[in-house]
Amino acid sequence: MQSRCAAMTSLLVEKAYAKINLGIKIVGRRPDGYHDILSVAQCVDLADVLYFELASSDQLTCSLDSLSTGPDNLVCRAVDAFHAQLDRPAQPFRIHLEKNIPIGAGLGGGSADAAATLRALNRFYDQPCSDADLRQIAATLGSDIPFLVEGGTALLRGRGEILEALSWEGKVFYVLAYPEVEISTAWAYGQLGPILTENSPYFNFVVSLSGGCVDHDRLFEVLENDFTPAVERTYPIVAELRSQLDRVGARATLMSGSGSTVYGIFDDRKTASQAQSALQRQGCRSFLCQRV
Incomplete structure (x- = not known):
């Protein structure tokens, strides 16, 4: 009921698509403690849904009670990171997250939520950020978030933040x-x-x-x-x-x-x-x- 009501009243609605790794190979350890990878990643139509409403202060709620909705949540961090790049006053939002992607499942659910938040805010503010700008903001939040901003199918390198779009024909x-x-x-x-x-x-x-x-x-x-x-x-x-x-x-x-x-x-x-x-x-x- 929460999501149905939210859908009727929300200013913005954005889907956060899960990803699968069509293989992942670790190719090296980095001086910064991360690992370099090679992976073909693809977004699939399992998705969380985010509903945005104007508010007097930022607030996040979630359909899953066990998920933290505090400042450590990637949605909140994405809001802060996006607003930090704005050259105008930031609009507070009440955001409701309908959680469908399992947590800790290797499907990038939290990262997908952050990516969807960046896309939605960019749309609300009339596209102040280019695709490259959004990927740059995304990379500060997590290695796989730049890919999830773009979606589709891509070859991931580095920590996962370096991506090359790939085309895909046929249906599986x-x-x-x-x-x-x-x-x-x-x-x-x-x-x-x-x-x-x-x-x-x-x-x-x-x-x-x-x-x-x-x-x-x-x-x-x-x-x-x-x-x-x-x-x-x-x-x-x-x-x-x-x-x-x-x-x-x-x-x-x-x-x-x-x-x-x-x-x-x-x-x-x-x-x-x-x-x-x-x-x-x-x-x-x-x-x-x-x-x-």
Whole structure:
């Protein structure tokens, strides 16, 4: 009811699309403590929704009671970062976040919310920031937020903030399975073993990408996620979900980001829908998605 009422009265409504990593390879450790990565990332149509209303002071509410709505929330941080760049008085907002993307799931939910906030505010103030400006603000908030500002499909480099848009033809369906396990990105990076890029088909494929259209049939053959071994050792349910998706007809399966969400790739909606139904019968929270 909250979201329906908000939709009728809100000045601005912005969707925050989840992302999946179609593979992720760690290619180096940096002096600043971060890691360099290579990853093909893609936004899918699972989304949070943000509703903006004019107010006398900034306020954030959320459909999920357990999520902090204080100044540490990325939505609040995005508002502050955007307003810091304005050359005019800032308008306070009451923002309601309808949370649909699982938390700690490797789907970039919090980052997507921040990206959607930046887009919405830029629209409200009549586009004072160029796309490059928004990406620059986004990079101060998180490594994957510049990509989520842009959306689509992209090759990510550096910490994830360096992106190159990729085109994508054809239709595939993703069934996302969330095992109700929240995984800290910092923990996942701390579990990484030796960084190995030699003889990695995924690495060799991704470094050859340079714009143009992704050969997704080839990409799906070489998918690799360097976080998977440690996550599956600690959380066997992740490996079990991948096996279940294999058994119900997925052409490939992988964990997204640092986990814990696993996805299966399907060529047709009917098979994907049947796979999702099978997971739901077992009590697994799952989503049938397409790219956006």
